[in-house]
Amino acid sequence: xxxxxxxxxxxxxxxxxxxxxxxxxxxxxxxxxxxxxxxxxxxxxxxxxxxxxxxxxxxxxxxxxxxxxxxxxxxxxxxxxxxxxxxxxxxxxxxxxxxxxxxxxxxxxxxxxxxxxxxxxxxxxxxxxxxxxxxxxxxxxxxxxxxxxxxxxxxxxxxxxxxxxxxxxxxxxxxxxxxxxxxxxxxxxxxxxxxxxxxxxxxxxxxxxxxxxxxxxxxxxxxxxxxxxxxxx
Amino acid sequence: xxxxxxxxxxxxxxxxxxxxxxxxxxxxxxxxxxxxxxxxxxxxxxxxxxxxxxxxxxxxxxxxxxxxxxxxxxxxxxxxxxxxxxxxxxxxxxxxxxxxxxxxxxxxxxxxxxxxxxxxxxxxxxxxxxxxxxxxxxxxxxxxxxxxxxxxxxxxxxxxxxxxxxxxxxxxxxxxxxxxxxxxxxxxxxxxxxxxxxxxxxxxxxxxxxxxxxxxxxxxxxxxxxxxxxxxx
Amino acid sequence: xxxxxxxxxxxxxxxxxxxxxxxxxxxxxxxxxxxxxxxxxxxxxxxxxxxxxxxxxxxxxxxxxxxxxxxxxxxxxxxxxxxxxxxxxxxxxxxxxxxxxxxxxxxxxxxxxxxxxxxxxxxxxxxxxxxxxxxxxxxxxxxxxxxxxxxxxxxxxxxxxxxxxxxxxxxxxxxxxxxxxxxxxxxxxxxxxxxxxxxxxxxxxxxxxxxxxxxxxxxxxxxxxxxxxxxxx
Amino acid sequence: xxxxxxxxxxxxxxxxxxxxxxxxxxxxxxxxxxxxxxxxxxxxxxxxxxxxxxxxxxxxxxxxxxxxxxxxxxxxxxxxxxxxxxxxxxxxxxxxxxxxxxxxxxxxxxxxxxxxxxxxxxxxxxxxxxxxxxxxxxxxxxxxxxxxxxxxxxxxxxxxxxxxxxxxxxxxxxxxxxxxxxxxxxxxxxxxxxxxxxxxxxxxxxxxxxxxxxxxxxxxxxxxxxxxxxxxx
Numbered sequence: 004x005x006x007x008x009x010x011x012x013x014x015x016x017x018x019x020x021x022x023x024x025x026x027x028x029x030x031x032x033x034x035x036x037x038x039x040x041x042x043x044x045x046x047x048x049x050x051x052x053x054x055x056x057x058x059x060x061x062x063x064x065x066x067x068x069x070x071x072x073x074x075x076x077x078x079x080x081x082x083x084x085x086x087x088x089x090x091x092x093x094x095x096x097x098x099x100x101x102x103x104x105x106x107x108x109x110x111x112x113x114x115x116x117x118x119x120x121x122x123x124x125x126x127x128x129x130x131x132x133x134x135x136x137x138x139x140x141x142x143x144x145x146x147x148x149x150x151x152x153x154x155x156x157x158x159x160x161x162x163x164x165x166x167x168x169x170x171x172x173x174x175x176x177x178x179x180x181x182x183x184x185x186x187x188x189x190x191x192x193x194x195x196x197x198x199x200x201x202x203x204x205x206x207x208x209x210x211x212x213x214x215x216x217x218x219x220x221x222x223x224x225x226x227x228x229x230x231x232x233x234x235x236x
Numbered sequence: 237x238x239x240x241x242x243x244x245x246x247x248x249x250x251x252x253x254x255x256x257x258x259x260x261x262x263x264x265x266x267x268x269x270x271x272x273x274x275x276x277x278x279x280x281x282x283x284x285x286x287x288x289x290x291x292x293x294x295x296x297x298x299x300x301x302x303x304x305x306x307x308x309x310x311x312x313x314x315x316x317x318x319x320x321x322x323x324x325x326x327x328x329x330x331x332x333x334x335x336x337x338x339x340x341x342x343x344x345x346x347x348x349x350x351x352x353x354x355x356x357x358x359x360x361x362x363x364x365x366x367x368x369x370x371x372x373x374x375x376x377x378x379x380x381x382x383x384x385x386x387x388x389x390x391x392x393x394x395x396x397x398x399x400x401x402x403x404x405x406x407x408x409x410x411x412x413x414x415x416x417x418x419x420x421x422x423x424x425x426x427x428x429x430x431x432x433x434x435x436x437x438x439x440x441x442x443x444x445x446x447x448x449x450x451x452x453x454x455x456x457x458x459x460x461x462x463x464x465x466x467x468x469x
Numbered sequence: 470x471x472x473x474x475x476x477x478x479x480x481x482x483x484x485x486x487x488x489x490x491x492x493x494x495x496x497x498x499x500x501x502x503x504x505x506x507x508x509x510x511x512x513x514x515x516x517x518x519x520x521x522x523x524x525x526x527x528x529x530x531x532x533x534x535x536x537x538x539x540x541x542x543x544x545x546x547x548x549x550x551x552x553x554x555x556x557x558x559x560x561x562x563x564x565x566x567x568x569x570x571x572x573x574x575x576x577x578x579x580x581x582x583x584x585x586x587x588x589x590x591x592x593x594x595x596x597x598x599x600x601x602x603x604x605x606x607x608x609x610x611x612x613x614x615x616x617x618x619x620x621x622x623x624x625x626x627x628x629x630x631x632x633x634x635x636x637x638x639x640x641x642x643x644x645x646x647x648x649x650x651x652x653x654x655x656x657x658x659x660x661x662x663x664x665x666x667x668x669x670x671x672x673x674x675x676x677x678x679x680x681x682x683x684x685x686x687x688x689x690x691x692x693x694x695x696x697x698x699x700x701x702x
Numbered sequence: 703x704x705x706x707x708x709x710x711x712x713x714x715x716x717x718x719x720x721x722x723x724x725x726x727x728x729x730x731x732x733x734x735x736x737x738x739x740x741x742x743x744x745x746x747x748x749x750x751x752x753x754x755x756x757x758x759x760x761x762x763x764x765x766x767x768x769x770x771x772x773x774x775x776x777x778x779x780x781x782x783x784x785x786x787x788x789x790x791x792x793x794x795x796x797x798x799x800x801x802x803x804x805x806x807x808x809x810x811x812x813x814x815x816x817x818x819x820x821x822x823x824x825x826x827x828x829x830x831x832x833x834x835x836x837x838x839x840x841x842x843x844x845x846x847x848x849x850x851x852x853x854x855x856x857x858x859x860x861x862x863x864x865x866x867x868x869x870x871x872x873x874x875x876x877x878x879x880x881x882x883x884x885x886x887x888x889x890x891x892x893x894x895x896x897x898x899x900x901x902x903x904x905x906x907x908x909x910x911x912x913x914x915x916x917x918x919x920x921x922x923x924x925x926x927x928x929x930x931x932x933x934x935x
């Protein structure tokens with residue numbers, strides 16, 4: 004595979020294979036993309052290809068207007084959601100979409116995932132937002148492009164920053180997550196699934212469980228992400 | 237193994253082994269068959285043989301009237317259900333039966349699996365039907381044959397097409413799924429289990445969760461199965 | 470290892486290792502025994518030995534009065550329950566005890582596992598019995614011996630046959646299962662766990678789920694265990 | 703790696719890797735330490751290092767006042783909790799902290815894990831305590847040090863001995879466990895998770911499940927830990 008986008012494709016390929024290894028997808032139910040900001044293109048999984056058959060050279064390269072730049076396969080059916088996010092959020096480097104079960108269950112229940120503990124607060128200070136389902140008008144239109152709009156609208160309505168909250172649930176559908184690169188987007192997808200499961204179990208044990216108090220939210224988030232962070236190397 | 241049905245047996249064998257790999261069965265609790273329409277025969281797992289001991293040459297070949305055409309072993313105890321479906325639905329190529337836990341739990345609860353999200357709508361537009369238990373008369377009679385009748389009756393009562401809905405739950409028993417070949421029948425068994433688990437979790441989070449709205453059901457099903465489908469290669 | 474009981478020890482060893490492979494135990498929380506009726510002895514796991522360290526030669530041989538016949542290690546702390554059952558039920562060949570989670574949960578809930586479906590009826594026609602906790606008097610006494618009494622009392626009270634119902638839950642404790650040999654006892658332990666999980670899920674979906682009707686119980690049990698059984702080879 | 707603390711680092715390394723193997727953590731969400739009482743130091747995982755990249759030489763050595771004695775990496779962000787416990791409980795040899803899901807769910811629900819069965823009583827005679835969340839004052843202060851105080855306060859309030867109860871849940875956060883060495887601390891973390899899951903399932907089956915009666919608690923604990931214990935070799 005000789006290509007200007009070889010390393011981009013490999014980044015994208017590796018991240019897609021991680022979805023499978025982390026038990027976030029079955030069959031072809033998910034996709035990850037990685038962006039190359041310098042060249043204004045992104046790499047994404049081809050549509051409907053099983054992970055065990057996927058090869059780095061199968062990854063499709065597109066520009067932000069969804070024109071195929073390189074690749075013989077049809078890109079993920081969710082491609083237009085990815086491109087819309089890359090176009091509007093110029094500081095993200097990767098996006099992941101899965102059908103992980105606890106994430107999907109909260110999306111199907113049309114509920115935000117409440118922040119109940121430090122596992123959640125280590126990653127974000129807000130409840131994980133669940134975007135309300137799209138209007139019938141938008142569904143019949145440019146659906147995947149409109150899913151991008153739906154995500155941005157939800158962040159605007161809830162006054163959230165996509166740099167602080169790197170994940171969302173699409174009502175009745177499932178999760179999208181993003182980050183500085185494709186690997187980080189997959190990481191956030193896994194964090195979302197873990198936090199979604201813990202919140203589920205918490206409410207089963209105690210339907211009146213209280214949201215984590217602000218002082219503790221702040222402490223855990225700041226020690227990992229604040230200017231005086233002391234987590235990690 | 238020299239046999240006119242060598243490749244049919246291998247298709248059937250591979251599909252049966254997938255049940256195990258996909259965590260849809262324990263021990264011998266399941267069976268898959270594959271049909272050869274040209275020769276009017278189907279291949280099915282022998283009864284009560286553990287997956288780790290199963291070999292392609294153990295697969296039994298029968299005609300649609302349940303006469304053994306080739307094979308030394310006793311065929312699956314559910315054989316007559318398979319033959320009944322092959323006889324009545326001449327466009328299916330494979331059938332799978334499992335005792336996967338979420339599928340069986342819904343069957344034991346005697347409830348259809350409601351369509352709550354796009355994971356479900358990517359595969360079918362209806363709730364996954366649960367056939368009501370058989371009458372005592374039919375149970376005491378030709379039970380496995382009557383299970384076939386029970387399946388067709390349920391599809392007639394609910395006005396469903398077996399081409400659009402490729403799966404069913406038998407009340408108090410468990411799931412059957414089918415498709416164009418044995419691998420697709422197994423795929424549908426796994427999809428059913430995943431969707432059944434997500435629906436379970438959804439109702440635990442929100443007992444008043446709403447069915448997916450029609451516009452979204454249609455959109456997701458059509459993008460994968462409609463005449464302008466753009467999913468897959 | 471040269472011993473008169475070499476094959477008995479190996480049967481016992483293999484069955485113990487299966488507990489682990491079938492995800493029925495963590496650490497040392499379980500034990501399996503195998504009996505040699507001709508010589509009036511049984512083989513059992515040594516107490517507190519981790520499965521990854523267990524070797525066939527570590528298995529302990531005892532007579533029905535709990536005297537060590539061969540072996541340098543201390544036998545399972547539950548040994549006296551096993552010997553009591555072997556003494557009183559002269560037609561069983563193996564016994565298994567686990568702390569599998571769904572089996573233990575039903576035991577801790579002090580409820581019989583209701584027969585909700587055919588997965589259950591393929592193996593037994595009754596609810597899986599849960600023995601009420603022992604009296605304080607018996608607990609303070611010869612506890613493990615008295616656990617054997619507790620099991621027999623429960624079968625008498627509920628008018629059950631140990632040949633038809635090869636498993637029990639001890640209230641607040643966990644499951645015991647038995648069978649014609651040690652491998653069958655382990656098989657029954659796994660069946661119990663699977664059925665216990667399905668019953669759990671069924672009641673979560675439908676708290677008013679109905680017990681399987683008698684005609685279907687009979688049909689499924691008979692096709693596998695009746696005099697005209699047609700399941701298996 | 704030539705170091706006075708080579709074997710201490712290896713003990714700590716092995717115990718940290720066990721967290722992963724026992725499915726108690728994802729990513730870097732956990733840490734284990736091991737103490738060397740003679741030299742007055744303890745070894746702990748470096749902060750934010752993924753288990754697949756962790757090497758024995760990465761382990762950090764500190765004294766009880768949190769001064770780094772050996773090691774180039776930043777120690778776990780929870781280091782001060784570990785040192786506080788080592789300082790105050792001079793008879794423990796290892797500490798483990800995880801984000802295991804059932805343990806965290808009970809912590810997030812802010813409830814003690816009730817003693818429902820013998821799996822629990824084999825290890826401790828009390829409910830597993832859940833420490834109430836810290837005051838805002840303490841959270842803003844020396845948080846990880848104060849977590850140590852929070853643990854000791856909870857044991858004092860509930861009149862528990864850290865030799866008999868080797869585990870705790872920190873409200874809204876997650877579990878800490880300890881023991882005579884690092885491996886035992888990890889063992890106790892796994893026991894806590896298993897017991898937490900069983901208690902969860904028990905209450906789902908029977909919301910009115912009763913606490914284990916005292917005679918049975920005592921019997922099971924004593925046969926494993928009493929002066930006449932007969933469990934193990």
